Amino acid sequence: MGERRRPGAADRLCKACVELLGIDAVAISLVFDGSNVGTLGASTPKARKYDEEQFTYGEGPCLDAVARRGPVIVTDLADPGEKRWPAYGPAMLSHQIRGVYAVPIVVAGEYVGALDLFQAQPATFTDHQAMGAVAAAELAQLPLLDLLDEDLDEAAATPGSFAWTELNALTRAEVSQATGMLMAQLNIEATAALVRLRAHAYATGRSTTDVACDIVARRLRLDPH
Structure with missing residues (x-):
């Protein structure tokens, strides 16, 4: 990868958004x-x-922003009428986050992610913040492009091509490993294994990645029943 920007540049962009917006x-x-x-x-x-x-x-602003191909805003997750994310909403409230805003990120014509903004207090985002978020989402294309192979023409023409290899590789690898181990241990399909993994994370109040790491390291073994 050499001196490519990779996630370091993305972290800096996120920190700049916090300061500037x-x-x-x-x-x-x-x-x-x-x-x-x-x-x-x-x-x-x-x-x-x-x-x-x-x-x-399996729900939240980034997923909705990509699915709808447009910004998603929730002023107050604690609003009794706000029910779009029945699991994610309460989880964010437990983290003392009430306002969320997401802007989709587009690379080579593909909607591949979102810039997510979080506020501790109910947030009516200003025009300045909204415009800044859109600009930041455009800048986020740069570290994403650095994760692609050099053949961007192929990436644009064929979304499933090998030009997306590095971008697809930047996933939660521990979760994939743990899912495979659960499939073997419990004799279940991949979808069911991932559901078991997420359910355990939800029930124990931990992140899915942390639970996956324990499974991979054999510190945790899920009950087959």
Whole structure:
């Protein structure tokens, strides 16, 4: 990879958003096939945790922003009428986050992720913040492009091509390993194994990656029943 920007530049971009836009936390999500598969960058470890919760629960602003191909904003997750994320919403409230805003990131014509902004207090995002978030989402293309092979024409023409190899590789590898181990241990399909992994993370109040690491290191073995 040499001196490519990789996640370091993405972290710096997230930190700059916090400082310039007056946001409490910022993360850059990677989204493939409707799933949050990795965190490219985050302003703090807490921001990375906020993003990973979207993977654990299979819902959240980054997924909606990519699916809708447009910004997603929630002023107050504590609003009784706000029910779009029945699992992710309460999880974020437990982290003292009430306002969220997500802007999709597009690379070579593909919606591959989102810039996620988090606020501790109910947030009516200003025009300045919204414009800054859109600009930052465009800048986020740079570290993403650095993860692609050099043949960007192929990437644009064939989204499933090998030009996306490095980008696809930046996923939660421990989760993939743990899923494979659970398939073998419990004699279940991959989808069921991932559900078991996420369910255990939810039940124990831990991140999916932390649970996966324990399974891979054989510190944890899930009950087959």
